[in-house]
Amino acid sequence: MDNDKQAYWKANLALMLTLLSVWFFVSFVCGILAVDYLNQFRFFGYKLGFWFSQQGSIYVFVILIFIYVWRMNRLDKQYGVHEDDDT
Amino acid sequence: MSAQLLTYIFIGLSFALYIGIAIWSRSGTTNEFYVAGGHVHPLANGAATAADWMSAASFLSMAGIIAFEGADGARYLMGWTGGYVLLALLLAPYLRKFAKYTVPDFVGDRYYSQAARLVAVVCVIFISFTYVAGQMRGVGIVFSRFLEVDINLGVVIGMAIVFFYAVLGGMKGITYTQVAQYCVLIFAYLVPAIFISLMLTGNPLPMLGFGSEMVGESGTYLLDKLDGLTAELGMTAFTEGNKSTVDMFFITAALMAGTAGLPHVIVRFFTVPKVRDARISAGYALVFIALLYTTAPAVAAFARINIINNVDGMQYSVAPEWFTKWEDSGLIAWIDKNADGKVQYRGGNALNPVKPAFEDGREASGQRSLSNAPSDSENELYIDRDIIVLAHPEIAGLPNWVIALVAAGGLAAALSTAAGLLLVMSTSISHDLMKKCLMPNISERQELLFARVAAALAVSIAGLLGIYPPGFVAQVVAFAFGLAAASFFPVILLGIFVKRMNREAAIAGMVTGLTFTFSYIVYFKFISPETNNATHWLFGISPEGIGTLGMLINFAVSLFVMRITPPPPQHVQDLVERIRVPR
Numbered sequence: 231m232d233n234d235k236q237a238y239w240k241a242n243l244a245l246m247l248t249l250l251s252v253w254f255f256v257s258f259v260c261g262i263l264a265v266d267y268l269n270q271f272r273f274f275g276y277k278l279g280f281w282f283s284q285q286g287s288i289y290v291f292v293i294l295i296f297i298y299v300w301r302m303n304r305l306d307k308q309y310g311v312h313e314d315d316d317t
Numbered sequence: 318m319s320a321q322l323l324t325y326i327f328i329g330l331s332f333a334l335y336i337g338i339a340i341w342s343r344s345g346t347t348n349e350f351y352v353a354g355g356h357v358h359p360l361a362n363g364a365a366t367a368a369d370w371m372s373a374a375s376f377l378s379m380a381g382i383i384a385f386e387g388a389d390g391a392r393y394l395m396g397w398t399g400g401y402v403l404l405a406l407l408l409a410p411y412l413r414k415f416a417k418y419t420v421p422d423f424v425g426d427r428y429y430s431q432a433a434r435l436v437a438v439v440c441v442i443f444i445s446f447t448y449v450a451g452q453m454r455g456v457g458i459v460f461s462r463f464l465e466v467d468i469n470l471g472v473v474i475g476m477a478i479v480f481f482y483a484v485l486g487g488m489k490g491i492t493y494t495q496v497a498q499y500c501v502l503i504f505a506y507l508v509p510a511i512f513i514s515l516m517l518t519g520n521p522l523p524m525l526g527f528g529s530e531m532v533g534e535s536g537t538y539l540l541d542k543l544d545g546l547t548a549e550l551g552m553t554a555f556t557e558g559n560k561s562t563v564d565m566f567f568i569t570a571a572l573m574a575g576t577a578g579l580p581h582v583i584v585r586f587f588t589v590p591k592v593r594d595a596r597i598s599a600g601y602a603l604v605f606i607a608l609l610y611t612t613a614p615a616v617a618a619f620a621r622i623n624i625i626n627n628v629d630g631m632q633y634s635v636a637p638e639w640f641t642k643w644e645d646s647g648l649i650a651w652i653d654k655n656a657d658g659k660v661q662y663r664g665g666n667a668l669n670p671v672k673p674a675f676e677d678g679r680e681a682s683g684q685r686s687l688s689n690a691p692s693d694s695e696n697e698l699y700i701d702r703d704i705i706v707l708a709h710p711e712i713a714g715l716p717n718w719v720i721a722l723v724a725a726g727g728l729a730a731a732l733s734t735a736a737g738l739l740l741v742m743s744t745s746i747s748h749d750l751m752k753k754c755l756m757p758n759i760s761e762r763q764e765l766l767f768a769r770v771a772a773a774l775a776v777s778i779a780g781l782l783g784i785y786p787p788g789f790v791a792q793v794v795a796f797a798f799g800l801a802a803a804s805f806f807p808v809i810l811l812g813i814f815v816k817r818m819n820r821e822a823a824i825a826g827m828v829t830g831l832t833f834t835f836s837y838i839v840y841f842k843f844i845s846p847e848t849n850n851a852t853h854w855l856f857g858i859s860p861e862g863i864g865t866l867g868m869l870i871n872f873a874v875s876l877f878v879m880r881i882t883p884p885p886p887q888h889v890q891d892l893v894e895r896i897r898v899p900r
Binding site for chain 1: 402558592599894900
């Protein structure tokens with residue numbers, strides 16, 4: 231693999247791991263492991279842990295995918311591996 | 318107009334729409350039949366993926382399950398949406414770059430092995446069949462309750478519609494009907510939810526409404542009110558769970574990895590023109606899905622409050638029409654334990670065994686006779702969870718057109734998923750089995766014919782499963798996820814991210830992961846169901862969550878075997894390099 235492609239792949243993996251750690255944190259940590267602890271706090275009319283497990287985690291999932299798309303499209307351009315617009 | 322007449326009109330109109338789209342978008346080539354020619358706009362693919370994904374289970378059952386389980390229902394909410402993050406980041410863009418037709422295609426080419434391809438074909442067919450049978454039950458419920466036709470006739474009508482557009486249109490026909498079905502189903506889901514949210518909380522957005530204060534009781538939040546009501550009646554508080562943390566963790570993980578590994582979802586990402594489109598269309602798909610999934614828990618909380626308020630203490634002789642109609646359908650049962658003529662709704666099961674077994678005749682207050690023994694609890698009411706979404710508009714007293722709309726939405730959800738599954742099965746047979754394994758010399762025309770015949774055959778078998786539902790279907794559907802998590806997800810993931818990953822490791826990993834998961838489920842569900850409880854489970858993991866452990870075993874075995882066997886040939890390593898970059 232040439233250096234450029236290797237750097238592209240590394241940047242891709244770094245982005246992916248960052249986003250996946252957020253994914254893990256909001257669902258498995260806030261929504262499951264720490265749900266009882268968080269439930270002692272209120273978030274409007276919800277218990278906080280309950281909100282994360284039934285609402286918050288889903289909103290974060292959506293945001294994560296859009297961040298990924300935006301950053302990857304930029305990476306593609308930066309490393310010159312983006313697809314042509316007409317194909 | 319009566320609800321029944323309106324239901325006929327709504328369902329008739331929606332079916333006419335689906336058929337019209339099918340005629341407009343029929344397929345002429347295998348490429349169109351398998352992946353809609355690869356020309357689907359990412360936004361359309363997002364909507365189609367959402368409809369493909371959201372089945373009768375999401376539309377009809379999920380809010381009902383959450384209504385009764387409260388906090389534990391979060392495993393479905395997070396599991397069935399979180400999987401899209403995995404799909405978008407780990408699988409979809411790379412599989413699009415690979416640019417073939419099916420999941421077995423990827424497994425077969427990446428692992429340069431016909432055996433691996435065949436294992437994948439068998440998994441695809443098994444997963445899809447267990448899944449499609451559940452859709453047919455959904456179609457049957459809607460038809461029998463709302464149109465008062467025989468369940469079997471309902472299934473036949475549903476199958477005829479799917480037959481028409483799946484066999485004729487292939488992926489192209491399915492894609493555009495799914496877009497229409499998404500619009501129908503999301504409209505049908507949101508309208509009653511908004512109505513009920515306004516009635517209970519004054520907030521038009523259900524996702525915010527269930528965290529708001531109750532109308533007429535300022536200072537009382539809806540969820541606190543519900544927690545109070547449930548506690549008062551001796552039930553688990555709505556925002557507290559019954560399941561252990563470890564089980565919740567494993568089930569949620571299995572549903573996520575399973576979602577990302579489900580063949581009928583993955584194949585949707587082969588239909589867009591570019592890698593970039595695959596990424597963004599996963600994002601659109603999750604937005605469309607999240608719209609329903611963030612509404613579902615609100616619907617669940619509203620329904621639970623409405624049921625408690627309307628049913629507990631109700632005199633059976635003056636029961637509303639919806640109550641007796643669902644009782645006639647066999648999905649509500651009442652056993653008058655204290656013989657006071659009033660329905661008493663409490664914690665625990667009402668009947669022993671849990672599911673009602675009706676006998677001919679009526680009891681003192683006019684309720685249907687049961688052969689079940691009364692249970693030890695004070696609860697007198699059995700409500701099937703699957704009816705909540707359908708019954709809720711009636712319980713809340715919404716206008717007839719809303720009730721009819723929900724029926725059309727339920728059918729859209731069931732039919733769109735059924736069509737996607739049938740297509741994946743037919744593609745696996747005509748492309749992976751016939752063209753790639755058994756008869757490599759067939760022409761494109763013959764392959765297309767095989768695809769159509771296989772689709773027709775799959776529709777018929779699915780219809781039979783709907784008419785004669787084998788007792789085990791309901792038990793097995795959730796396990797389609799466990800099996801997908803333990804087989805496809807690791808094998809595809811490692812195939813993309815570990816270049817050294819080879820044939821021997823993939824086969825060893827799939828076989829151990831599948832065998833472990835399959836035997837665990839079969840043991841607790843079929844061989845020894847009486848021991849199916851936390852004290853006997855391995856590490857406290859239920860059969861529903863065991864796919865996660867199966868997946869970990871698959872990963873471990875794969876990585877170990879990979880180290881002691883030769884690396885894959887150069888052309889496969891080049892393939893991996895190629896799919897990692899968009900250009």
